[in-house]
Amino acid sequence: MNDAITGLWVALATPLTEAGAVDHGAMLRHVRFLLERGCDGVVPFGTTGEGTSFSAPERLAAVEALLAGGIPAAKIGLGAGYPAIPDAIALTKAALSLGLVHVLVLPPYFYRDVSEAGIVDAFAAILDAVGDDRLRATLYHIPQTSGVALPPAAVAALRVRYGRLVAGVKDSSGDFAQFRAFRAAAPEVAVCVGNEADIGRALAEGGVGTICGMANLVPGLVRAMFTDPAAAEPMRAAIGLIRGPFVPVLKSAMAAMTGEAAFGRVRAPLVAAEAGIGQRIAAELAGLSHAAAA
Template identity: 35%
Template sequence: MSSAQALSGAFAPVITPFHADGSIDVPRFLAHCQWLIQQGAGLAPFGTNSEANSLSFAERSALLGQMVEAGLPPSRMLPGTGACSAPEAAALSRQAIELGCAGVLMLPPFFYKGISDEGLYAFYADVIARIGDARLRLYLYHIPALSGVPITHAVIERLLRDFPGIVVGIKDSSGDWNNIETMLQRFPTLAVFPASESFLSRSRPLGGRGCISATVNINPGPISRLVESWHTDEGQVLQAQVDAVRKIAQAYPMIAALKEVMAQGLQDPDWRRLRAPLDLLPADKAASLLKDLQAAGFQLR
């Protein structure tokens, strides 16, 4: 795997298109990945906005292999390998290592709630031991609103101490700037990726590596440029532009909103499909979303 020091940029938790029978639409998925790469973004498949927890282990494993076979660069891939069971998380992570992915993004075990710091540490330590490969680059995934399992600073500190060069980063989806800022200051070796591009102009000066954001799926070029030019006059303009798009999109159920934008922008209604239990945007909400984006000057491509 590539070094943690080299991993930066805007990464998309790649949305997953489906056929009418509910199976993954691999050609559409790969075409979307190719476009994201061409726009300067990285790929974080099997994230929250990928509907990852509605995909089976076999589906994730097969699709990861197909991404590499299609010529997508593993050095720009950060697949989600989290699972409630340590054996499953370890197995998908081992595959990512063998394929040369830049790292893996790993949720905490999210079924049991109220688990202790000791229990959470033991889970990650167990997964690392099962993988048993020094090439592992593990990025923690802090999303307490959905997982119900916060990754505390005490757990981060212990993992960094006990697994140097293995535990190397974190995606923070808390939306809490104070937490992001504290991690950047307290853990200077940790690659911190906020889950929103709206934090870029604040996080980058403190050493933030970029973002892993849902809206990179639809706005990859401007967000990728902002990661690099945050400190310039262009960066100020870009920050305002991407903030406007983000504010509109996050006012709706995010996955359905992203797929609606894809369907409309590509004139491809098949992009609207979601797996249960998620629902399509109602027609009035879809129209409002698209109207607001148009008013903000947004174009998909």
């Protein structure tokens, strides 16, 4: 069993049918594509996957479809964040019953003035109620979206109390000082970054990899960030193409690149980006990828 998510994991975008349901077939095809191109795993229903817009039964049904399609449970880490602790407990237990061990868990969000002690109590309530030594939780720091920060000291306290059950942190703040703060406070916890441009220097300072959205579009460029310093420039250029609301724009580009309209659809309250935006981005990304491979 892997104790933590390491390497290149994709913050998986969620394809939708015209009726707005998860398109299991399109998701399975995309996951196979990503794994064939060297990605180490996928995390459905995180931020890029619009996770907070999907119910627990919808998330679990998608995981079941991936498993039935031959995707190993060890390569799936489920987004399990909820504002209500009982919902996070129930979804985590259900994920474990399907054979998953990796879950990505947000602090309970909505109350933005919570204390560090309150955040520790919330995660402790989840871990105590799940009560399963197989669990390897990755705690999720993305305060610019969730509104609730994950204090490094809270991570350290939880690691001391729960050991390997608190396996990792995903730092999606985009602030490298925050990455360093997690590393300093809890050196035994595996820290991965969400900002693709930081992969190289994070690895140099003890980071373990990434869970990121751009790998949906350019997995080869993201993989190159692990070994080739020259990959940083095309990677930053690729990130710079996603202007506007990140998820709708990224999904529009995915629809253009894959030829699957399911990837261009989003759930309310998000609004789909125009198809022409995605087509332009897809063409420019193809040029960047070709140039980087040359």
